[in-house]
Amino acid sequence: MSRADGPRGGTVLPDYAGWHAEGGVDVGRVTLQTVADKVGVSRMTVSNAFSRPDQLSAGLRTQILAAAAELGYVGPDPAARALARRSVGAVGVVLTDSLGEAFLDPVASAFFGALADELAPTGMALSLVPADAVGGRVPARDLALDAAVIYACAGDTDAVEWLSRRCLPLVFVDQAPLPGSAAVLLDERSGGRLAVEHLAGLGHRDIVVLTMNSDRDEPGWARDPHRVGSNHVSRVRTAGAVEAIEEAGLTARVYEVYDNRDRYVADGAAAILGDPHRPTAVVCFSDLMAAGVVRAAEESGLRVPDDLSVVGFDDSVLARAVRPALTTLRQDFVAKGRAAAHALTEALTAARATTGTSPAEPGEPATVTIPVQLVVRESTGPAPSGSG
Amino acid sequence: MSRADGPRGGTVLPDYAGWHAEGGVDVGRVTLQTVADKVGVSRMTVSNAFSRPDQLSAGLRTQILAAAAELGYVGPDPAARALARRSVGAVGVVLTDSLGEAFLDPVASAFFGALADELAPTGMALSLVPADAVGGRVPARDLALDAAVIYACAGDTDAVEWLSRRCLPLVFVDQAPLPGSAAVLLDERSGGRLAVEHLAGLGHRDIVVLTMNSDRDEPGWARDPHRVGSNHVSRVRTAGAVEAIEEAGLTARVYEVYDNRDRYVADGAAAILGDPHRPTAVVCFSDLMAAGVVRAAEESGLRVPDDLSVVGFDDSVLARAVRPALTTLRQDFVAKGRAAAHALTEALTAARATTGTSPAEPGEPATVTIPVQLVVRESTGPAPSGSG
DNA sequence: GTGATCCACTGTATCGGTACAGAGGCGGAT
DNA sequence: ATCCGCCTCTGTACCGATACAGTGGATCAC
Numbered sequence: 136m137s138r139a140d141g142p143r144g145g146t147v148l149p150d151y152a153g154w155h156a157e158g159g160v161d162v163g164r165v166t167l168q169t170v171a172d173k174v175g176v177s178r179m180t181v182s183n184a185f186s187r188p189d190q191l192s193a194g195l196r197t198q199i200l201a202a203a204a205e206l207g208y209v210g211p212d213p214a215a216r217a218l219a220r221r222s223v224g225a226v227g228v229v230l231t232d233s234l235g236e237a238f239l240d241p242v243a244s245a246f247f248g249a250l251a252d253e254l255a256p257t258g259m260a261l262s263l264v265p266a267d268a269v270g271g272r273v274p275a276r277d278l279a280l281d282a283a284v285i286y287a288c289a290g291d292t293d294a295v296e297w298l299s300r301r302c303l304p305l306v307f308v309d310q311a312p313l314p315g316s317a318a319v320l321l322d323e324r325s326g327g328r329l330a331v332e333h334l335a336g337l338g339h340r341d342i343v344v345l346t347m348n349s350d351r352d353e354p355g356w357a358r359d360p361h362r363v364g365s366n367h368v369s370r371v372r373t374a375g376a377v378e379a380i381e382e383a384g385l386t387a388r389v390y391e392v393y394d395n396r397d398r399y400v401a402d403g404a405a406a407i408l409g410d411p412h413r414p415t416a417v418v419c420f421s422d423l424m425a426a427g428v429v430r431a432a433e434e435s436g437l438r439v440p441d442d443l444s445v446v447g448f449d450d451s452v453l454a455r456a457v458r459p460a461l462t463t464l465r466q467d468f469v470a471k472g473r474a475a476a477h478a479l480t481e482a483l484t485a486a487r488a489t490t491g492t493s494p495a496e497p498g499e500p501a502t503v504t505i506p507v508q509l510v511v512r513e514s515t516g517p518a519p520s521g522s523g
Numbered sequence: 524m525s526r527a528d529g530p531r532g533g534t535v536l537p538d539y540a541g542w543h544a545e546g547g548v549d550v551g552r553v554t555l556q557t558v559a560d561k562v563g564v565s566r567m568t569v570s571n572a573f574s575r576p577d578q579l580s581a582g583l584r585t586q587i588l589a590a591a592a593e594l595g596y597v598g599p600d601p602a603a604r605a606l607a608r609r610s611v612g613a614v615g616v617v618l619t620d621s622l623g624e625a626f627l628d629p630v631a632s633a634f635f636g637a638l639a640d641e642l643a644p645t646g647m648a649l650s651l652v653p654a655d656a657v658g659g660r661v662p663a664r665d666l667a668l669d670a671a672v673i674y675a676c677a678g679d680t681d682a683v684e685w686l687s688r689r690c691l692p693l694v695f696v697d698q699a700p701l702p703g704s705a706a707v708l709l710d711e712r713s714g715g716r717l718a719v720e721h722l723a724g725l726g727h728r729d730i731v732v733l734t735m736n737s738d739r740d741e742p743g744w745a746r747d748p749h750r751v752g753s754n755h756v757s758r759v760r761t762a763g764a765v766e767a768i769e770e771a772g773l774t775a776r777v778y779e780v781y782d783n784r785d786r787y788v789a790d791g792a793a794a795i796l797g798d799p800h801r802p803t804a805v806v807c808f809s810d811l812m813a814a815g816v817v818r819a820a821e822e823s824g825l826r827v828p829d830d831l832s833v834v835g836f837d838d839s840v841l842a843r844a845v846r847p848a849l850t851t852l853r854q855d856f857v858a859k860g861r862a863a864a865h866a867l868t869e870a871l872t873a874a875r876a877t878t879g880t881s882p883a884e885p886g887e888p889a890t891v892t893i894p895v896q897l898v899v900r901e902s903t904g905p906a907p908s909g910s911g
Numbered sequence: 912g913t914g915a916t917c918c919a920c921t922g923t924a925t926c927g928g929t930a931c932a933g934a935g936g937c938g939g940a941t
Numbered sequence: 942a943t944c945c946g947c948c949t950c951t952g953t954a955c956c957g958a959t960a961c962a963g964t965g966g967a968t969c970a971c
């Protein structure tokens with residue numbers, strides 16, 4: 136009753152009467168002030184009741200909460216709170232181009248889920264940020280975010296540019312980081328090597344690498360096996376395999392297709408299996424590709440692994456579902472998600488510290504490398520005796 | 524130069540000098556005002572330069588943009604803008620319990636991706652909202668959102684409760700809506716029926732339904748085939764199949780396992796195949812389950828489809844990857860995403876209209892039903908002649 | 912009795928924008 | 942010459958909270 140002199144009782148108002156007489160009256164709007172007026176306390180006390188319970192007596196708090204409930208006040212408005220607190224409680228995730236495609240890829244999905252799980256305990260939500268602008272709207276510029284994860288993007292995306300221009304803490308996953316940002320990388324190179332070493336150990340001498348390159352217009356054999364791939368992952372993963380092939384004294388042949396999708400993989404598989412010099416083993420960029428190769432092989436009458444060995448990558452759900460089950464390189468999605476979440480919180484606290492008065496520079500953020508592990512299943516076997 | 528009398532030049536300030544002399548000075552902070560001061564125009568004009576280009580002359584706009592660039596001003600602060608505009612440019616998505624699990628499920632992932640794609644043109648971003656609170660943080664309460672999609676949740680989740688309490692426009696997907704909210708549903712019932720009719724048409728007389736029920740402690744045969752499932756999807760999907768079985772004059776048997784995951788499915792498959800009265804066909808709740816059954820069958824020496832027919836549901840990537848490729852019920856994820864996005868924008872404009880002066884009530888929001896389609900592949904065939 | 916402490920609560924100044932209603936200046940119609 | 946309308950730009954009043962520095966009274970030590 137003490138301050139019931141208007142919707143914003145606590146503020147000095149110009150004293151014209153008939154204030155907002157009709158039409159625009161925010162009748163339904165319930166704010167901290169509404170509750171404060173009802174209980175007869177200051178707005179701050181109501182705010183404290185909701186957000187800092189230790190700042191007031193339990194009795195008053197109960198009373199305030201009851202009044203709030205009665206008025207239908209749900210809690211502090213997130214947008215207003217975000218402005219005042221300078222933190223929104225959400226981190227962005229940028230995924231390559233079409234989100235629809237991204238979530239068809241079990242690897243991206245699994246990582247995304249793992250990240251979300253790891254972030255949940257911090258109370259942060261995850262916002263999906265489209266990599267590109269559409270129709271003037273640039274989510275990467277206009278979305279309230281505390282930080283962001285950049286996942287396997289081309290790197291020169293609009294989104295990444297805006298995000299870094301906004302000086303948001305950034306964590307790059309499966310991608311070379313911008314200077315000053317943290318990164319979580321898979322040990323792609325070892326993965327490629329392990330695949331080849333496994334096959335070489337089984338006696339294979341004709342090993343082809345099937346990888347992806349979204350920069351190529353046409354699928355085809357790579358002219359130079361040392362210059363392949365369109366992004367960090369495909370580049371390093373393939374490089375590892377090529378190195379190992381050459382170290383074993385063999386010739387590396389790399390076939391590149393546009394991406395993971397069935398139609399592209401099918402073309403690639405057909406080209407490899409139809410080659411006059413057909414290999415006895417194929418190292419694939421992903422389980423998705425491996426599944427495609429296995430299926431193509433069987434369709435052309437080849438038995439896997441008797442006539443052809445195939446190695447996948449990722450150990451996604453597919454690897455176990457497919458027959459024969461795929462020999463593949465397991466990446467630990469949970470560990471990856473955890474590492475990314477950790478890097479994120481790290482970057483966040485570092486950013487907060489910098490905003491404050493302490494000029495302490497904690498040094499360059501770390502790059503974390505997640506190991507891969509060879510999982511031998513049924514899609515690989517000894518090289519056919521007839522060959523070599 | 525005209526209004527360079529302090530960081531917030533446009534506002535009347537208490538006139539003590541040495542204002543914020545040391546320590547707390549927001550040195551680095553660049554806002555609209557900073558830019559305005561530099562160019563010598565009002566804050567509003569700068570705001571217009573960024574957000575309403577038609578409100579000022581092109582020349583001045585260029586000049587302002589240049590000054591902004593020079594100062595390192597990136598654009599209007601999203602949080603502040605959200606508060607002033609009363610709209611944040613993000614919609615939430617609530618997924619069942621563990622996000623990690625959700626994104627291992629190709630169906631949930633595919634829908635999520637499709638929704639994101641459909642939403643992208645509107646400039647809205649998608650925020651993943653954990654269904655449950657952790658450690659005092661309740662994202663569903665604390666996250667700035669314009670609306671939300673509730674996807675296949677138990678329904679009585681914390682998140683749903685907060686969201687509806689906040690009076691946000693809600694769209695329910697694969698789940699019965701709260702009164703007043705829109706819904707996007709798959710024609711589950713027809714799906715279940717079609718599966719059975721397909722099998723009956725092939726001569727099968729012993730058909731078992733394998734479904735999921737997260738409420739059961741133990742997997743097992745359902746006592747009453749008409750009371751199964753723990754959520755809308757499993758209930759209706761199974762009901763459709765059971766109905767069709769009974770309409771064909773056969774006895775419906777339903778086996779329930781905890782959820783889609785391998786270990787649970789394996790148990791269920793073992794129980795069904797080990798049953799003294801082994802069926803000739805199994806209708807599965809999902810492709811994931813179907814794949815599990817196929818694999819279990821083969822491991823116990825049964826040939827699919829010669830000895831056992833298996834029908835999946837969803838037509839996810841798995842259906843084609845698995846050998847034999849699964850006969851399944853295709854759901855159109857893109858259509859579903861589109862419908863959800865549409866319902867969302869619909870609900871959003873309705874909400875905005877209600878806030879305004881027009882008291883026009885456009886009536887109850889619609890429920891959209893997405894059709895399913897039987898896709899016959901290799902996992903189903905004529906009933907074995909010996910049986911029946 | 913009296914100053915030091917502590918607790919519970921309040922006041923003021925922001926956070927960084929947007930909406931909307933002007934205010935001038937200027938060319939054209941009357 | 943006068944009035945009008947238009948195009949630009951400006952001023953004020955918010956949006957709905959939080960931070961932080963008090964303030965007043967009760968408790969406590971001496």
